[in-house]
Amino acid sequence: MELSYQSTRGGEAGVTASQAILKGLAADGGLFMPSFIPKLDRSMKELSLMTYQETAYEVMKLFLTDFTEAELKSCINQAYDSKFDTEEIAPLSKADGAYYLELYHGSTIAFKDMALSILPHLMTTAAKKNEVKNKIVILTATSGDTGKAAMAGFADVEGTEIIVFYPKDGVSPVQELQMVTQKGENTHVAAIHGNFDDAQTGVKKIFNDKEFAKLLEEKGYQLSSANSINIGRLVPQIVYYVYAYAKLLLNEEIKEGEEINVAVPTGNFGNILAAYFAKLMGAPIKTLICASNENKVLFDFFQTGTYDRNREFILTTSPSMDILISSNLERLIYLSAGGDATANANLMKALGESGSYSVTSEMRERMKGFVGGFASEAENKAAIKKLFEDTGYLIDTHTGVASTVYSNYKEETKDDTKTVIASTASPYKFSRSVLEAIEGNQETKDEFEIIDHLSRVSGIVIPQAVEEIRTAEVRHTTVCDADQMKEAVLGFLN
Structure with a gap:
């Protein structure tokens, strides 16, 4: 069955993957969604023996169906090369009973590298294909x-x-x-x-x-x-969740078919949506833990079914999550409405006009694999400090939010399912906040003094x-x- 793309708001359909990548956003303001979510056609056991690049091909070929095998493999091999400073591309580190999926080993030390290393290659290939x-x-x-x-x-x-x-x-x-x-x-x-x-x-x-x-x-x-409104950004992000599960299996941390939870620090909702797509494709993921900072619009949404951006915007130490309009949530809304583009378009219109909308109980039922949590600034600091003092493992302020929310979730639910936490940035990207979490106020030092000091304290190479x-x-x-x-x-x- 040929996979095509359509707008979440109904204005466009039958769009190829390469066209959707080139356009980025649909003409009616909607986001492109695949006509169906494909199932993985390799077992987790087979995937566990593959490299990151091979796993990327197995996942991405199912979504980017108008790219030839040669085109897609060329894009993948150009993207996931020596610009990553670890052989594994996305290594897993175990600390305090959770598995931290380190997504920051690319050239700009944040998880965005995982998808933005390949997007230019996908886009230039798509442009040639469509004679742009x-x-x-x-x-x-x-x-x-x-x-x-x-x-x-x-x-x-x-x-x-x-x-x-x-x-x-x-x-x-x-x-x-x-x-x-x-x-x-x-x-x-x-x-x-x-x-x-x-x-x-x-x-x-x-x-x-x-x-x-x-x-x-x-x-x-x-x-x-x-x-991440561009499908060419979202699809490569699915890969690392499939890869993480496969590697846990290979390392005998889990048994075949055993479910895991995934905790993701969430702002624009793209990264956690990619984990949801991995789940829909057949990766055994049980609960998606959506972690917010004090801008907790998503937490409130999962608690109440009402999305409301009419609130104070708070500047936090996890700035990449300081967001009140989570663009990618629209794709989940569309899915939970059973692919009803009109229903979705009406909700997005309400968001544009009044700043809020409420979903139906049926839609909430379809989202029950998600739970929301949020971390205060103080809790985030405490979590970074405790993890470092107890284990020597250092995380940034966004990963700290996810770590905090996961700990709270575990305490409240007593759910001891093995959990992967998306570690989205190097501690050096937010060095002042990380150092202050460990050692207290650093006002007098400039940014690079702080970076050098953090290196001495942590033993992690800059x-x-x-x-x-x-x-x-x-x-x-x-x-x-x-x-x-x-x-x-x-x-x-x-």
């Missing part, structure tokens, strides 16, 4: 990690330009330095006055502006996205990605208001 003559402009909003990983992936890739918007005071110093020092003639960055939701809303508005698209078309450009920005030249200095984003795009493309 325009230059592809990747337009992305970032809460800190996507921006750098996307720029690193697309830097100097022929036939592309990449433009990234980030909230001026809403990312860590290391995240900001990584972005503003990015090399590449086709890379452009702008800080906006506002928060991540403002940046994301601005980008979506540009995507939905038909006049603007026409103007760009006349100049020889077309827009696409590197956010990653190359951090050493690079120590002396790198700042190349991007644009700052604008959220309502000037369109003008900024035109300025960059001029």
